[in-house]
Amino acid sequence: xxxxxxxxxxxxxxxxxxxxxxxxxxxxxxxxxxxxxxxxxxxxxxxxxxxxxxxxxxxxxxxxxxxxxxxxxxxxxxxxxxxxxxxxxxxxxxxxxxxxxxxxxxxxxxxxxxxxxxxxxxxxxxxxxxxxxxxxxxxxxxxxxxxxxxxxxxxxxxxxxxxxxxxxxxxxxxxxxxxxxxxxxxxxxxxxxxxxxxxxxxxxxxxxxxxxxxxxxxxxxxxxxxxxxxxxxxxxxxxxxxxxxxxxxxxxxxxxxxxxxxxxxxxxxxxxxxxxxxxxxxxxxxxxxxxxxxxxxxxxxxxxxxxxxxxxxxxxxxxxxxxxxxxxxxxxxxxxxxxxxxxxxxxxxxxxxxxxxxxxxxxxxxxxxxxxxxxxxxxxxxxxxxxxxxxxxxxxxxxxxxxxxxxxxxxxxxxxxxxxxxxxxxxxxxxxxxxxxxxxxxxxxxxxxxxxxxxxxxxxxxxxxxxxxxxxxxxxxxxxxxxxxxxxxxxxxxxxxxxxxxxxxxxxxxxxxxxxxxxxxxxxxxxxxxxxxxxxxxxxxxxxxxxxxxxxxxxxxxxxxxxxxxxxxxxxxxxxxxxxxxxxxxxxxxxxxxxxxxxxxxxxxxxxxxxxxxxxxxxxxxxxxxxxxxxxxxxxxxxxxxxxxxxxxxxxxxxxxxxxxxxxxxxxxxxxxxxxxxxxxxxxxxxxxxxxxxxxxxxxxxxxxxxxxxxxxxxxxxxxxxxxxxxxxxxxxxxxxxxxxxxxxxxxxxxxxxxxxxxxxxxxxxxxxxxxxxxxxxxxxxxxxxxxxxxxxxxxxxxxxxxxxxxxxxxxxxxxxxxxxxxxxx
Numbered sequence: 001x002x003x004x005x006x007x008x009x010x011x012x013x014x015x016x017x018x019x020x021x022x023x024x025x026x027x028x029x030x031x032x033x034x035x036x037x038x039x040x041x042x043x044x045x046x047x048x049x050x051x052x053x054x055x056x057x058x059x060x061x062x063x064x065x066x067x068x069x070x071x072x073x074x075x076x077x078x079x080x081x082x083x084x085x086x087x088x089x090x091x092x093x094x095x096x097x098x099x100x101x102x103x104x105x106x107x108x109x110x111x112x113x114x115x116x117x118x119x120x121x122x123x124x125x126x127x128x129x130x131x132x133x134x135x136x137x138x139x140x141x142x143x144x145x146x147x148x149x150x151x152x153x154x155x156x157x158x159x160x161x162x163x164x165x166x167x168x169x170x171x172x173x174x175x176x177x178x179x180x181x182x183x184x185x186x187x188x189x190x191x192x193x194x195x196x197x198x199x200x201x202x203x204x205x206x207x208x209x210x211x212x213x214x215x216x217x218x219x220x221x222x223x224x225x226x227x228x229x230x231x232x233x234x235x236x237x238x239x240x241x242x243x244x245x246x247x248x249x250x251x252x253x254x255x256x257x258x259x260x261x262x263x264x265x266x267x268x269x270x271x272x273x274x275x276x277x278x279x280x281x282x283x284x285x286x287x288x289x290x291x292x293x294x295x296x297x298x299x300x301x302x303x304x305x306x307x308x309x310x311x312x313x314x315x316x317x318x319x320x321x322x323x324x325x326x327x328x329x330x331x332x333x334x335x336x337x338x339x340x341x342x343x344x345x346x347x348x349x350x351x352x353x354x355x356x357x358x359x360x361x362x363x364x365x366x367x368x369x370x371x372x373x374x375x376x377x378x379x380x381x382x383x384x385x386x387x388x389x390x391x392x393x394x395x396x397x398x399x400x401x402x403x404x405x406x407x408x409x410x411x412x413x414x415x416x417x418x419x420x421x422x423x424x425x426x427x428x429x430x431x432x433x434x435x436x437x438x439x440x441x442x443x444x445x446x447x448x449x450x451x452x453x454x455x456x457x458x459x460x461x462x463x464x465x466x467x468x469x470x471x472x473x474x475x476x477x478x479x480x481x482x483x484x485x486x487x488x489x490x491x492x493x494x495x496x497x498x499x500x501x502x503x504x505x506x507x508x509x510x511x512x513x514x515x516x517x518x519x520x521x522x523x524x525x526x527x528x529x530x531x532x533x534x535x536x537x538x539x540x541x542x543x544x545x546x547x548x549x550x551x552x553x554x555x556x557x558x559x560x561x562x563x564x565x566x567x568x569x570x571x572x573x574x575x576x577x578x579x580x581x582x583x584x585x586x587x588x589x590x591x592x593x594x595x596x597x598x599x600x601x602x603x604x605x606x607x608x609x610x611x612x613x614x615x616x617x618x619x620x621x622x623x624x625x626x627x628x629x630x631x632x633x634x635x636x637x638x639x640x641x642x643x644x645x646x647x648x649x650x651x652x653x654x655x656x657x658x659x660x661x662x663x664x665x666x667x668x669x670x671x672x673x674x675x676x677x678x679x680x681x682x683x684x685x686x687x688x689x690x691x692x693x694x695x696x697x698x699x700x701x702x703x704x705x706x707x708x709x710x711x712x713x714x715x716x717x718x719x720x721x722x723x724x725x726x727x728x729x730x731x732x733x734x735x736x737x738x739x740x741x742x743x744x745x746x747x748x749x750x751x752x753x754x755x756x757x758x759x760x761x762x763x764x765x766x767x768x769x770x771x772x773x774x775x776x777x778x779x780x781x782x783x784x785x786x787x788x789x790x791x792x793x794x795x796x797x798x799x800x801x802x803x804x805x806x807x808x809x810x811x812x813x814x815x816x817x818x819x820x821x822x823x824x825x826x
Contacts, residue, residue: 059180059788061106066823067175071167072098076824082817083807084785084793085347093352094164097366099824100350101168105192108363108787109173110181111342112196113189114722115364118304119143119199124408126185127723132408137300139404140418140425142446143206147199150450154198155474158454162194165366171824180788181723184730200364201452205445207306207337208478211388211507212441214559216294217657218509219286219390224653230508232674233649234559235663237545241564242571244481244541245493247550249531286392286510290436293428294390305338305722314381314763315566315589315747317574318483318491320537325579326772329485332585333370333379334763336749341719341736342787342794345369345765347779349811350460357460358811359779360765367456370767372777372809376462376486377769381541383479385499386506386556387444391423391513392437399426399438423513440513444498444522445477452476455496465490465532472496473525481541485771493539494530495546498522499555506557523553538574542566542747563662565595565745573747582776585768590804591747596661597626597638603668604641607687614691616706628743628750630712637709639743639752640698644690646754648674658754661744712739714757715750719783719798736783736795740802766801767809775815778806 063080076090076099086103090096105112117123121138123131154162169192182189214234221229286294301307316333324330337344349358350368359371370379393399404416419426421440428439451474458471468484472494479497484490500507500519511517529546531539543562546555573588574580605622609615617637624634646658648667652674659674667674668683675683702709720726721734740759742750750759767779780801786793800806808815 059178059183060791061103061172061177061788062175063106063822064820066825068825069102069171070826071164071171072824072826074826077821078103078824079813079816079819079821081815081819083347083796084791085349085807085816087349087811087813087816088351090352093355094160096350096352096355097161098164098168098171100348100361100366101165101192102172102824103348104346104361104363105169105172106175106177107785107791108342108346109177109189110179111722111787112169112192112364113182115200115203116196119147119196119203121404121406124406124414126187126409128409129411132406132414133296134300134304135406136416137297139406139416140297140427140429141206141441142418142425143202144195144199146202146446146448146450147195149448150198150453151195153449153451155451155454158457159194161366161457162197162453165197166192166194180790184724197364197366198450198453200362201450202445203306204362205478206301208382208480209384209388209443209445211384211386211556211560212390212443213298213307215388215390215508215510216291216298219291219294220653220655220657222509223285223288223291229652230559232667232672233653233657233659233663235660235666236558237561238564238662242540242544242567243548244495244539244544244546244567245529245531245534245548247548249534250529250547250551286439287436290428290439293436294439297427305340315540315542315570315749316379316381316481316483317538317540317570318379318485318493319574319580319585320491320533321489321771322537323574323580324772325581326770328487328489328770328772329377329491330580330582330585330771331372331377331379331483331485331491331769332589332767333381333483334589334766335370335380336762337764338761339717339719339759339764339782341721341725341734341783341789343719343764343781343783343797345781346785347781347807351811355460356811358809359767360781365453365456367453368460369456370765371779372769372774373460373462374487374774376459376464376468376484377771377774377777378459378462378468378485379483379767379769380480382543383481383495383497383546384543384556384560384562385479385495385497386508386560387477387479387498387500389423389442389500389507389517389519390427390510391421391440391442391517392510393421393423393426393440393513397421397438397513421513439510442519444500447498450476464488465492468492469494469530481546483539483541485769487771487774489771490533491537491539492530492532493534493541495528495555496525497528499528499553501553506554508557508559523555527553529555538571540567540570540574542570563596563660563745565661566747566749569593569595569747582768582770582778586778586804586806588747589763589766589768592628592742592750594626594628594635594638594743594746596642596743596745597624599665600638600642600661600668601626603665603683604638604687607691608684610688610692613695613706614688617691617695620706628711628746629741630710630715630739632711633707633709635711635743636698636702636714637694639711639715639757640694641691642744643752643754644693644697645686648686651678711741711743715740715743715752716758717750717762717782717798717802718753718758718760719795720760733789736798738798738802763801766806768806769809775808775810775812777809779809780806 072095074091076095079087088099121135124135314335318331321327345360348361356373357368359368399419401419406414423440423442427441454474462468475496482494484492544567545561628635645664671683675686716737717740719736724730724734742748753760769777781797784793784795784797
């Protein structure tokens with residue numbers, strides 16, 4: 001059988017803009033790659049069919065026929081469908097997971113190696129000295145050290161499956177195919193290790209956490225504006241806005257408990273939460289040198305695509321059969337993460353003797369992370385509880401230290417001394433340790449005994465709610481909103497993970513490390529937010545606040561949650577649609593109407609225009625319905641204007657702070673003090689000035705004819721390569737760009753990047769699972785299965801993803817289209 005050749009490269013890449021200016025004397029690692037061997041590669045690529053065919057043959061994976069491999073107990077078939085999705089069939093679960101590791105390395109070798117190098121802090125070895133700041137950050141935080149401590153804590157079943165996965169990865173590596181990136185950079189990847197499969201989960205925990213960044217910002221705000229400035233720069237969650245669970249659902253959940261905290265260990269047991277109080281402002285006033293040292297880690301993380309982005313985190317919801325046409329539940333999920341090339345997710349169908357899972361995996365992890373099996377479906381979004389704290393250590397605090405040697409390509413090794421206190425690594429040592437307070441990081445993901453991998457592997461096997469919640473008991477970080485549905489008609493929700501209990505402080509600002517502000521254990525598993533079969537038949541999560549005020553524990557302060565716009569819009573659409581079907585749910589996932597515009601409409605349209613051009617822009621906005629389509633001019637005007645307004649705190653703080661929509665709205669409605677520029681003017685003057693600034697910006701980008709300022713001309717998805725996305729000679733080959741709809745806080749999240757208008761984050765994966773007939777379920781990734789830019793499936797999902805189309809999430813061969821089958825033989 002012949003593999004379908006249906007992929008196509010989507011558009012030319014662009015140079016990324018707005019990168020931090022680090023290490024001015026050294027050019028960026030990506031720019032340095034434009035010399036030498038890169039030039040040779042480009043010449044080869046342009047030389048003609050012979051070089052192209054050679055590169056494709058030597059880098060492309062074998063997808064048909066058979067191959068003899070060590071480590072499997074019997075034949076395993078890998079049938080790739082018309083979109084390159086592998087359907088793995090094996091006699092044992094170990095062989096099935098072995099094959100998952102095999103195909104992960106076949107299709108995503110570079111991605112896997114790059115991810116583990118990030119976790120290890122070993123980028124400089126292959127990218128040179130300009131990656132040194134990233135490695136300093138990664139080694140200081142100690143992601144791989146945390147993974148090494150987690151591995152022994154996993155169950156025997158998990159360790160056995162991880163070993164099988166590792167063997168599969170290394171068997172694929174032994175086949176001799178070489179990813180283009182390895183040829184360009186001139187190195188051979190090392191064999192995969194079991195710990196490499198745990199390391200990436202630590203990076204995901206960082207990517208989906210924002211408390212550290214919020215505390216650094218909070219310290220800056222308190223220093224400049226006092227503690228009252230916190231609520232101005234980052235607005236609290238609005239009173240009356242939707243929470244994931246209602247008070248009634250919490251009561252029902254409490255009544256369902258047996259009263260026995262089965263499985264709770266000493267670290268989880270805790271007394272009832274005490275009333276929360278804010279920290280004293282003087283504790284958070286750090287010297288500017290220390291704040292800059294802390295920010296250096298944020299800048300390093302951003303260059304790796306690990307950054308707190310407003311609204312990052314996802315939508316998921318579960319609908320009971322009482323609300324559906326079929327009488328059975330429907331479950332939907334779309335995680336909003338970085339859109340990269342290759343895409344983060346890898347769609348797969350994995351079946352052994354007991355394992356029957358299909359959905360989205362992550363190359364490097366031996367499990368389906370989001371998806372379904374024959375009986376149960378699940379989805380995840382980010383809870384974002386406060387699980388990180390910055391401690392200002394006293395001068396006499398005992399410290400330990402370790403030496404980290406960073407090897408730098410073409411340069412001398414760099415020795416880094418990392419100090420740690422009882423709370424965690426001293427992260428202020430990046431230049432400020434000798435001149436200011438020592439600031440330590442305490443974080444659940446860096447503590448020993450992390451069994452999150454047990455939880456994800458356990459979900460793949462769950463047959464009912466008891467199995468599902470039993471697996472989640474092992475979950476540590478990053479805390480996620482799990483929605484649940486099964487073929488028997490049950491629906492549910494759980495927010496697992498280690499969430500610290502704080503007594504007398506709320507974790508929003510750095511605190512003293514003198515022992516007065518310590519965690520009082522973790523919220524017991526039975527007391528974490530959850531519900532089974534809620535009476536209204538609907539659970540919606542969109543990173544909004546989880547619980548109402550009647551909940552007895554503090555998950556975080558009221559500035560932790562995403563703005564409520566997506567949650568409100570999803571709930572309204574689902575509630576108004578009658579008996580729901582899978583296509584109805586798909587339409588909700590793809591909705592691009594902005595409730596942010598609905599709130600901003602009156603303040604913006606009340607602006608006094610400063611020119612004829614401003615009057616023309618206001619007329620364009622006058623009749624707009626808020627739908628952010630690629631052909632909309634008002635969408636362009638609104639997002640450009642909002643970008644200008646989001647900078648209103650920069651003169652007060654002296655930083656590049658971007659306020660969220662809700663914070664801006666509160667200032668406009670209350671004529672807040674942040675509207676003033678250097679102490680002068682009010683919000684009306686700010687509106688006039690920022691409208692003119694937005695129009696000047698758009699005219700410089702799009703020309704003078706406002707009627708041609710359609711949203712898609714500026715707003716394009718930027719699925720860029722992590723290493724070569726900025727290398728002009730190679731970006732055209734590795735990057736993928738196309739116009740996309742959606743905007744700030746639309747359900748189909750496509751928030752324009754500040755200053756560039758590109759979409760760099762969004763629904764990285766979508767699924768809609770029909771529990772009436774699971775093989776009628778659908779899913780789609782943001783780009784394609786193949787990490788090889790010359791492959792047929794490098795970007796063939798992107799046009800469908802943009803158009804709102806899906807692939808069959810089916811284990812039935814009749815739904816797979818033209819296929820190719822590879823057999824792994826022992």
